[in-house]
Amino acid sequence: MAVEVRVPTILRTYTDGEKAVTGTGGTLGEVLEDLDSRHAGIRERVVDGDALRRFVNVYVNDEDVRFTGGLGTGVSDGDTVVILPAVAGG
Amino acid sequence: MLTLDQATYDGIVAHARRDHPDEACGVVTGPADSDRAERLVPMRNAKKSTEVYEFDSLDLLRLYQDMDARGEEPVVIYHSHTGTEAYPSRTDVELAPEPGAHYVLVSTRDGAHLPGRAVELRSFRIVDGEITEEEVTVVPT
Numbered sequence: 001m002a003v004e005v006r007v008p009t010i011l012r013t014y015t016d017g018e019k020a021v022t023g024t025g026g027t028l029g030e031v032l033e034d035l036d037s038r039h040a041g042i043r044e045r046v047v048d049g050d051a052l053r054r055f056v057n058v059y060v061n062d063e064d065v066r067f068t069g070g071l072g073t074g075v076s077d078g079d080t081v082v083i084l085p086a087v088a089g090g
Numbered sequence: 091m092l093t094l095d096q097a098t099y100d101g102i103v104a105h106a107r108r109d110h111p112d113e114a115c116g117v118v119t120g121p122a123d124s125d126r127a128e129r130l131v132p133m134r135n136a137k138k139s140t141e142v143y144e145f146d147s148l149d150l151l152r153l154y155q156d157m158d159a160r161g162e163e164p165v166v167i168y169h170s171h172t173g174t175e176a177y178p179s180r181t182d183v184e185l186a187p188e189p190g191a192h193y194v195l196v197s198t199r200d201g202a203h204l205p206g207r208a209v210e211l212r213s214f215r216i217v218d219g220e221i222t223e224e225e226v227t228v229v230p231t
Contacts, residue, residue, distance in 0.1 A: 008187070010187055057147045066147070084151065085187035087117075087187060090180070
């Protein structure tokens with residue numbers, strides 16, 4: 001299943017500057033692994049071990065995946081995944 | 091160098107005063123690649139904290155969708171320190187998400203949030219963990 005993944009500026013070094021790339025998989029975790037096969041290193045910027053990094057937000061169809069199952073969140077053909085680094089500090 | 095018009099400068103300072111003693115945060119957006127800080131967008135500090143700030147996750151999504159639709163980017167990312175100087179903290183540097191942005195810090199410490207008191211406002215570039223302070227020029231609105 002193909003989904004569009006929108007990539008934030010800070011991760012575009014992994015996508016040759018592309019703002020959006022296509023990934024496949026049945027879950028968010030699978031999509032990120034698929035992306036990493038073509039854009040090596042991008043997954044580790046989003047995932048730490050088997051969970052999302054604390055200061056990276058990921059949305060599937062405008063829903064924060066922290067509330068929909070994290071990396072296990074299901075994706076379907078035509079869904080949109082957005083990755084945004086948190087704007088946060090001390 | 092960062093150029094702010096007077097209304098935007100005043101808007102950032104007013105926001106920091108209003109939210110004191112909690113940290114205030116927001117952005118000033120502008121056309122992509124223009125480096126023009128044009129549209130002040132105060133954000134909510136989801137942490138409601140005197141020590142840290144974080145944009146609410148859904149507010150952040152809407153902000154980026156709105157900027158995309160307008161062809162904008164975040165030119166300035168600002169937040170206040172309410173008990174310390176207007177200088178990026180270690181966390182600010184570690185988390186700085188936009189290498190192209192001007193990071194504006196405002197300090198409302200020592201009663202600076204009160205009417206008639208001067209609020210310190212400084213601007214920095216934060217790239218690959220390196221902090222570089224830059225001049226702030228305020229121009230008439």
